[in-house]
Amino acid sequence: MKKLINAPDDVVTEALHGMAAAHPDLLTVHFDPTYVIRADGVPDGKVALLSGGGSGHEPMHNGFVGQGMLDGACPGEVFTSPTPDQMQAATEALDAGAGVLHIVKNYTGDVMNFEMAAELAEASEVEVQSVVVNDDVAVEDSTYTAGRRGVGGTVLIEKICGAAADRGHTLDEVADLARRCNAEVRSMGMALTSCTVPTAGEPTFDLGEDEMEIGIGIHGEPGRQRMAVEPADQVVERLMEPILSDLPFKDGDDVLLFVNSMGGTPLIEVYLAYRKAQEIAEQHGLRVVRNLVGPYITSLEMAGLSITMLRMDDDLVDLWDAPVHTPALRWGV
Amino acid sequence: MKKLINAPDDVVTEALHGMAAAHPDLLTVHFDPTYVIRADGVPDGKVALLSGGGSGHEPMHNGFVGQGMLDGACPGEVFTSPTPDQMQAATEALDAGAGVLHIVKNYTGDVMNFEMAAELAEASEVEVQSVVVNDDVAVEDSTYTAGRRGVGGTVLIEKICGAAADRGHTLDEVADLARRCNAEVRSMGMALTSCTVPTAGEPTFDLGEDEMEIGIGIHGEPGRQRMAVEPADQVVERLMEPILSDLPFKDGDDVLLFVNSMGGTPLIEVYLAYRKAQEIAEQHGLRVVRNLVGPYITSLEMAGLSITMLRMDDDLVDLWDAPVHTPALRWGV
Numbered sequence: 288m289k290k291l292i293n294a295p296d297d298v299v300t301e302a303l304h305g306m307a308a309a310h311p312d313l314l315t316v317h318f319d320p321t322y323v324i325r326a327d328g329v330p331d332g333k334v335a336l337l338s339g340g341g342s343g344h345e346p347m348h349n350g351f352v353g354q355g356m357l358d359g360a361c362p363g364e365v366f367t368s369p370t371p372d373q374m375q376a377a378t379e380a381l382d383a384g385a386g387v388l389h390i391v392k393n394y395t396g397d398v399m400n401f402e403m404a405a406e407l408a409e410a411s412e413v414e415v416q417s418v419v420v421n422d423d424v425a426v427e428d429s430t431y432t433a434g435r436r437g438v439g440g441t442v443l444i445e446k447i448c449g450a451a452a453d454r455g456h457t458l459d460e461v462a463d464l465a466r467r468c469n470a471e472v473r474s475m476g477m478a479l480t481s482c483t484v485p486t487a488g489e490p491t492f493d494l495g496e497d498e499m500e501i502g503i504g505i506h507g508e509p510g511r512q513r514m515a516v517e518p519a520d521q522v523v524e525r526l527m528e529p530i531l532s533d534l535p536f537k538d539g540d541d542v543l544l545f546v547n548s549m550g551g552t553p554l555i556e557v558y559l560a561y562r563k564a565q566e567i568a569e570q571h572g573l574r575v576v577r578n579l580v581g582p583y584i585t586s587l588e589m590a591g592l593s594i595t596m597l598r599m600d601d602d603l604v605d606l607w608d609a610p611v612h613t614p615a616l617r618w619g620v
Numbered sequence: 621m622k623k624l625i626n627a628p629d630d631v632v633t634e635a636l637h638g639m640a641a642a643h644p645d646l647l648t649v650h651f652d653p654t655y656v657i658r659a660d661g662v663p664d665g666k667v668a669l670l671s672g673g674g675s676g677h678e679p680m681h682n683g684f685v686g687q688g689m690l691d692g693a694c695p696g697e698v699f700t701s702p703t704p705d706q707m708q709a710a711t712e713a714l715d716a717g718a719g720v721l722h723i724v725k726n727y728t729g730d731v732m733n734f735e736m737a738a739e740l741a742e743a744s745e746v747e748v749q750s751v752v753v754n755d756d757v758a759v760e761d762s763t764y765t766a767g768r769r770g771v772g773g774t775v776l777i778e779k780i781c782g783a784a785a786d787r788g789h790t791l792d793e794v795a796d797l798a799r800r801c802n803a804e805v806r807s808m809g810m811a812l813t814s815c816t817v818p819t820a821g822e823p824t825f826d827l828g829e830d831e832m833e834i835g836i837g838i839h840g841e842p843g844r845q846r847m848a849v850e851p852a853d854q855v856v857e858r859l860m861e862p863i864l865s866d867l868p869f870k871d872g873d874d875v876l877l878f879v880n881s882m883g884g885t886p887l888i889e890v891y892l893a894y895r896k897a898q899e900i901a902e903q904h905g906l907r908v909v910r911n912l913v914g915p916y917i918t919s920l921e922m923a924g925l926s927i928t929m930l931r932m933d934d935d936l937v938d939l940w941d942a943p944v945h946t947p948a949l950r951w952g953v
């Protein structure tokens with residue numbers, strides 16, 4: 288696998304320098320320990336939102352730092368949890384007197400390190416709440432996870448909670464909102480190809496020329512089933528059915544439908560899949576009131592996609608529509 | 621090459637149905653002949669902007685239809701020019717009394733068909749002007765092109781001219797602006813891998829496991845040089861040098877720097893490359909006053925990137941910053 292990189296060990300640092308150079312109006316990157324925070328500072332008295340996790344899923348999370356979404360993000364090495372000192376430093380830097388919400392995807396390292404960082408920050412008198420996102424219906428327990436993995440729902444929760452924090456909601460309120468969203472969101476992914484971690488230099492897993500993996504994790508963790516590649520419409524059905532039945536989504540529900548590229552899948556294929564996903568949702572009696580289509584939580588150059596559905600109500604629609612200004616999501620500004 | 625598609629012949633149509641389903645507020649898709657127009661209609665007396673070309677470069681051009689950018693786009697089959705009847709129908713549908721500007725990338729089929737469509741539309745009393753974009757410095761003449769190819773500069777011209785049309789500039793003024801931008805913009809691309817046209821089912825070209833192609837075209841047309849893969853910083857130098865010397869960009873120039881993913885290159889690598897591109901621009905005495913980073917003119921799943929630089933002045937910055945609301949570019953709305 289060829290990559291456009293210099294030394295494999297420098298990929299994350301050099302990409303962060305690139306983000307800082309491209310978006311000085313939106314974000315500032317600190318090194319040693321490494322974290323990204325919004326350039327304009329957290330307004331006094333606003334709850335701060337911090338997320339983070341292994342790199343390689345860009346634009347998540349650094350690309351969501353800015354007004355109306357995350358106040359900060361801690362990038363680890365590729366597919367590797369950031370360390371507690373990164374999270375502690377970011378938490379303390381972000382606190383504007385109203386506390387800091389940690390939005391944590393459910394991977395063992397992330398959960399453990401964010402817990403440790405929360406304890407360290409609380410020792411410095413920063414109030415912290417943590418919400419663990421675990422929206423992936425594919426499998427219980429996985430290579431790096433006890434319980435369900437956190438995937439695409441994270442993007443939606445970061446946007447919606449960012450808007451609530453902007454409106455002056457308290458730490459408890461924003462944390463409750465994040466938990467409520469997590470309870471109402473379900474996801475599942477699939478892959479046509481593996482990806483290659485730069486420092487590993489070899490594909491994370493092997494898939495035959497005519498195979499796909501249904502229920503793949505965002506680090507290439509095994510899913511439910513490895514099988515022959517099928518037409519896209521059948522693939523979308525294989526993802527939508529478990530999502531629909533798990534919550535379950537019910538006739539008359541309003542939903543946000545998010546069809547995500549794993550990175551290597553062309554946008555033309557993502558829209559083709561969106562078409563079928565919306566059709567299935569509507570056949571199920573759902574009303575797709577908002578959507579998101581494109582590469583937002585990726586796995587390097589992995590070809591594949593994931594589908595996420597969040598049950599919406601008027602409050603959530605209003606928070607979703609609120610202004611956001613980050614490198615990857617922007618409207619109303 | 622595995623793809624998330626149904627029948628190869630249906631890819632473009634099904635993806636267009638997906639775009640229509642995802643963005644009913646922004647665009648409307650017509651079939652037979654096929655074209656995409658903004659959903660809210662062209663305001664009376666506004667110059668309309670129409671572009672188009674082969675599909676497979678998404679989000680270009682359909683993803684740029686909406687307020688403040690294109691009023692319409694004609695998608696051909698993958699890597700295949702749209703036909704004159706598509707362009708004629710779109711031109712006539714878009715005319716709001718102030719004429720229609722055709723923004724045409726310099727590929728023989730596109731140029732010929734847009735010329736024919738312009739004649740047909742003019743016979744129906746629609747005033748048309750055409751601007752041919754040819755910003756690729758890599759090669760003179762190419763597989764589908766006499767002269768230079770039109771690439772990333774097209775995205776910038778569509779945004780800037782869309783803003784000018786929104787402000788009530790006349791057809792002549794918007795066409796002049798497009799030609800002025802085309803004279804001030806230069807691009808060059810490279811590829812690590814080929815891409816596969818769905819109906820062909822096989823890679824468009826072959827590249828060895830340790831090879832890259834410098835100066836690649838967006839349909840995989842040969843570039844300047846095939847050579848061993850180098851570190852990203854050297855690759856960026858190989859693209860920046862011809863861009864800088866061709867215009868030439870001079871000490872003290874303001875520029876917009878656009879680093880574009882060909883599709884299959886992860887965003888982390890695009891930002892890593894952006895870092896080096898900006899560094900080189902600044903070493904050259906340029907001031908990077910605006911930028912764009914991400915997949916905007918792609919070649920299906922091709923891994924690689926292209927760099928585009930446009931010399932800016934205050935007017936162009938002002939037009940770039942004007943509100944835009946399309947599926948792929950959005951701000952100020």
